[in-house]
Amino acid sequence: MIAVLASCVGLVVPLVLKAIVDGPVADHDPGGVWLGALGLLLLGITEAVLFGFRRWLVARPLAGVEAELRRDLFGRLQRLPTSFHARWASGQLLSRATTDLMMLRMFLAFPLTFLLVNGVTIGVGVVILVIQDWGLGLLLLVPVAPLVPLCTYFERRYSTAARQAQDQIGDVTTLVEESVLGIRVVKGFGRHRSQARVFRARAKELRATELRKAHLLAWIWGVITTLPELAIVTALVLGTIRVADGDLSAGTLVAFLSTALALRWPVESIGFLLAMCQEAAAAAERYFEVMDERPEEDVPAPAAEARAEVRAGARGAADGLRFHGVGFRFPDAAPDAPPLLDGVDLHVRPGETVALVGATGCGKTTLTHLVPRLYELSEGRITLDGEDITAMPRERLRSLVAVAFEEPTLFSASIAENVLMGAGPDAGTKDLARALDVAQAGFVKDLPHAESTEVGEQGLSLSGGQRQRLALARAVVGSPPFLVLDDPLSALDVATEAAVEAALRRVLEGTTALVVAHRPSTVQLADRVALLSDGRITAVGTHHQLLRENAEYAWLMSGAERALEGQT
Template identity: 75%
Template sequence: MPSDLIPRDGAVERSPAVRTLLRLWPYLRPVRARWFAAAVVAIVASLTSLVIPVVLKWMVDGPIADGDTAGVWLGALWVLLLGLAEAVLFGLRRWLVARPLSGVEARMREALYQRLQRLPIAFHDRWASGQLLSRATTDLMMVRMFLAFPLTFLLVNGVTILAGVVVMLAMDLTLGLLVLIPVVPVILVCTVFEKRFSEASRAAQDQVGDVTTLVEESVLGIRVIKGFGRHRSQARAFRELTHRLRGTELRKARLLGAIMTVIVTLPELAIGACLVLGSVRVADGTLSAGTLVAFLSTALALHWPIVSIGFLLAMSQEAATATARYFEVMDTEPESGSPAAPAPAAGRPGAGAAVKEGGLRLEGVRFRYPDAPADAPPVLDGVDLHVRPGESLALVGVTGSGKTTLTALVPRLHEITEGRITLDGVDITAMPREELRSRVAVAFEDPILFSATVGENVLMGAAGRDGAEDAGALERALGVAQAGFVHALPQGVDTQVGEQGLSLSGGQRQRLALARAVVGRPDFLVLDDPLSALDVHTEAAVEAALREVLADTTALIVAHRPSTVLLADRVALLSGGRIAAVGSHHELLRTNAEYAWLMSGAALEPEEARR
């Protein structure tokens, strides 16, 4: 998915870099003592380097001028000790920040992961997975690097430059003022650089997300790519994305090169002018040689802090962009435990109205996807449906009629637009999501398995449910789903199924997903065409075992085949966003032409069937 098509909350009006980076403070607060200690140590180390020119001044004007060999050795010893102290202090600074800042990165990554788990399905429908992965990896690495290096050294170098300028002005006012001439143009260049580099940095980091998305999709879809011989077109797409990224990175390099040229050249010219003027003054006796040596040594000691401004600003801009991208996700409202119920449909009871009958009930349910155009018709429009306690109801309809969407509303994977849904008389919006999802189990037509063992994948459906600790729950669920094939795997139920379960066939994955749905003995079962990938004989065996489960469970089953429909006690036909008919399979075959067409596959258009 191209980066310009990905929604980014707040991407139009971004906060300035400093304001954005200040949002990191809550994460830095727990380790602030060690970070401040590291900053103080770094400042002391940097100021130590400014003492060396003072020692050199004393050596040149004293022992060297007087021919005092012992004094020269003493001065050399002081220079050596000061250099060693600087090195030790900088090493101590790194030790102080390494562990705590790694912890900051880990906490931010954990918070991001937890937020992603709580964000609504609509968010994940809109965002490319590669964009989210790049925020959890590359962006957070940039944030950690900023906290460890640029954040500290922008402070350290600022203090060092200020102290160095004061020392040089104290040594000689004329030379001190001369060396300050480049300050104004350097500040102007840095201001322009900051804005342009921020734009390039945002583009580069978004493009990294695009590349990550393409790589992930290519790996997961490798069977399709190979099966259709599309490796060349995928390679071209990858090349185009990487060339775009390369172009943006080169733009960043050009900007950094330009500012580095200015930052290096102007101070060097000023130092050169000071050398010439200072030498003339030493020659005419108005300046001591030791003072000139100390002044130039101080100026050279400030060379690194000044030169580093360019890439410290670049790293800070990249970190600000990474922080903004991170908080684009963190600022998205998660699913709340019990949000206010949506407005009831006209003529329907309110959210607080009592419901006499139990089971699963949908009353005037209307649903429109959040990103749908305002003039687009709703997917579901006034759905009324009642699945009685212990009853199984099959939901049928043409492709695209909204069956899968309807099943996603029951566990609140999407929030209904109007109307309400109740379980045993309780509005689902009044339940904490944890309670709701502990009562409702789901199995999707396209089953997703995780990089875990067979047992772990199945028992994921038992979390938080009664009977979850039953030692026989796993075997019972595998039996219902006719998934005995797992015992023939190399390590049985302890076999790793691999990413997305691609080491298994489609039918095997679907049976494990069904086992996951029934393992916790849920009160309500929502199955989205759970047997579509099974052969006729396996389907018959699964149906026979599933009937026992359905006898004690209230179930809503999306069905496309008559064999699946026959599992249910009743059938509901979804047509035009509404429930068009409800009855037994045989009743609807006799009385509803559209249903008969769906079940028979006759050459009749759905529009004709509805008439």
């Protein structure tokens, strides 16, 4: 409203000029001219103050809108399933949370406001022109006919280019992020030149798209500028002739041309305002592509509710962890592709540790991901002490099940914050010390600030074995009733592994645990061993029993032993 008022104040200036020309100038009255000039000065100051006030007024709420959108996006990313993050490049998500939301804020601050302001200004200005002289006023409306289809054509072309450019920005961001996180691999293999070539190629594609956008914008801006200018020149010639003939006063012509020139900026700005609108539309489309993704839901499906009711009497009874005919295929797998897991049946008794063994790629890690519902199983069911996990709120499920992955992930925070992430809000220094002791993470005391040391992004300042021990400490710090470990000792040397196993064995005595194992030493932590083969559990027994009775298991363990001997 304030911007509209300021713009309309600017349209009063030509009317004051008309009064000055037809009054004091025609009457040779210097005093009246100075008075008119003072009026023009006051109008200019008023217009400037109104525009400045508008800018100050909208800055704070728009920054708040951007912050809210960013917070909503981050919250949605936390709630989206693992399968979503497996499909999307992190750089694409990062560009949506930064560049795209910045474009939306700029759209709300400038184009959206000025499309309204300039539209009202043009409308009021046209009315003033027609009132002053309807013939010349209608002449200035002639360019509208060709401008409408031309702007429509430009809008369609620019929209495609804007979306392509923003997608390419996401690709460039992804490449930069991957190169920074994988800098040791890049340097270790001397691949900095090849990475630079890939970056240059993607940057070149982005540059070409941006130049195409600039070409389109220059084309439409040239057209929007040229056609009204031709109309103004024509009006100037015809108006001058009419003044000479006495059909039009000089003041009216001055006011008419001043009003027309005052409308130049609102008309010429249409080109880049439309461009910014298309960029904002592409940014909004990319933003809502993420927001429209279906998040993880805690409401159980009807079938799960029915099963939960059937087993309601069994809830709370110590039954351990059970897999009942569990099947799984990835959501993006081909329809005719065989399932990764098919009819998995396994019972981990209360307080028991079961080692899960199988060939590489047989689905061991995927099976462990099903327990905390990082992936949703395709068929069958999984129960914790008789309760179907699909009938449990995720927050409760994940408070019962702690996990440690083969590839440990640490955050840009202190060691204490990283470890205590696996505990409840009441956890303290004693719990932290116990967890670090179990994981044999005594190296923490030698760091510059001990547990308060910042580990940096991805924990790259630590070795692989150190990161794995901190991830293990995070899994056990909360003394969870159920523990799922995916080859948690793979990055440890033999001596450290033995010390961790001794401490971990005490923790496992009071926990129901499923441990993915590749080494015989890790297998011996378990009470029983389950062999996963061809998507099914094909054998269950003790380590020594399976060595004697199952050829596939004996072959897997003999290979692991040879590999372990080779490392030592």
